[in-house]
Amino acid sequence: MTMTGDKDRRTDLCSRFTEKATAVSAVVRQIATINDAFAYCANLCGTGQEKIIAAPGLESSHYDLLADQCGKNGLTCINSGMRGHLSGVDIGFTMADIGIAETGTLVINCPGEELRLATMLCEYHICVLPCSKIVRDAFAADQQLRTYMRKAPNYTAFITGASRTADIERVLALGVHGPLELHILLLED
Numbered sequence: 001m002t003m004t005g006d007k008d009r010r011t012d013l014c015s016r017f018t019e020k021a022t023a024v025s026a027v028v029r030q031i032a033t034i035n036d037a038f039a040y041c042a043n044l045c046g047t048g049q050e051k052i053i054a055a056p057g058l059e060s061s062h063y064d065l066l067a068d069q070c071g072k073n074g075l076t077c078i079n080s081g082m083r084g085h086l087s088g089v090d091i092g093f094t095m096a097d098i099g100i101a102e103t104g105t106l107v108i109n110c111p112g113e114e115l116r117l118a119t120m121l122c123e124y125h126i127c128v129l130p131c132s133k134i135v136r137d138a139f140a141a142d143q144q145l146r147t148y149m150r151k152a153p154n155y156t157a158f159i160t161g162a163s164r165t166a167d168i169e170r171v172l173a174l175g176v177h178g179p180l181e182l183h184i185l186l187l188e189d
Contacts, residue, residue, distance in 0.1 A: 013101045013134040014186055020104030024161030026182045034062060037128045037185045038069040041093055044124060044183070045075050052076045053087055054122060055093040056114035066093065082117040092122035092179065097148075098141045099134035099184075106159040106184065107141065119157055125179040127159070130189040157173045 006045050020030045031037055045051040055066055056079045070077040078085065094115065098107035106127050110116040119125060135141050148156050162182045 010131055010134070013136065014131050016101040017099050017104055017134050018186070020101065021161070021182075021184055023105070024104055026104065026184050027160050028184045028186065031185045031187055032129075033147060034128065034187065035065065035069075037093075037126070037187065040183070040185060041066065041126050042069045042073045042075060044126065045070075045073065045091060050074075050076070051090040052078060052088055052091055053091045054078050054082055054085070054089045054114075054117050054118040056080060056082065056112070057094060057110075060074070065167075074116045080114055082114050082121070086117075086121060089118070089122045091124045091126055092118035092120075094119055094125070094127045096127050096129040096133065096184075098138075098144060100138055100141065101134050102137040103160055105106045105138075108155075108157045108159065110155045110157050111151065111153065116155055116157070119159065120179070122179050124181045124183060125159070125162075125184045126185065128185045128187050130187045132189050 021028050029040065031040065038079045041053060045053065053070055053075055055063055055077060058066065058079065067077040082089070095106055096106040100107065106129060108115070108119060110119065145156065148154055159182065162179055
């Protein structure tokens with residue numbers, strides 16, 4: 001396939017992913033750099049409001065950049081000790097391993113508890129998804145998913161939209177079993 005063909009295919013997958021994720025109440029934005037993601041995160045929290053951002057699983061250089069951005073805005077950034085903040089994490093910040101265009105689903109391999117908690121216990125979940133990691137459907141992710149399953153302990157999260165349930169008198173409620181909002185930042189790479 002030519003470079004133009006690859007770019008067109010990637011653009012089509014990003015568009016399809018955005019369409020499907022938006023249909024399930026996710027907020028989807030395009031970003032040019034990882035620093036744009038950190039600024040987005042800090043801006044979502046506001047300034048000086050004693051909010052906590054949990055970002056376990058980030059490589060240390062990225063975590064340092066996010067923590068610096070948070071510090072400038074008067075926010076607390078943590079990458080461990082999630083159990084000590086079970087009721088006080090405002091934003092969970094993660095990186096997706098796979099995006100499934102067919103359903104607008106994020107796939108995050110979460111081998112450790114800290115990352116699992118960051119995706120579930122926050123009010124807002126911000127997830128960065130590199131456009132190069134978006135695949136057509138789950139079948140196209142088969143090989144990578146098999147690799148995750150071979151490593152124990154294994155926990156792989158499939159996240160499609162904000163947390164929702166209709167268990168209570170058949171009325172749709174958001175944020176009951178997880179984040180109230182899901183923000184997906186599509187990173188051009």
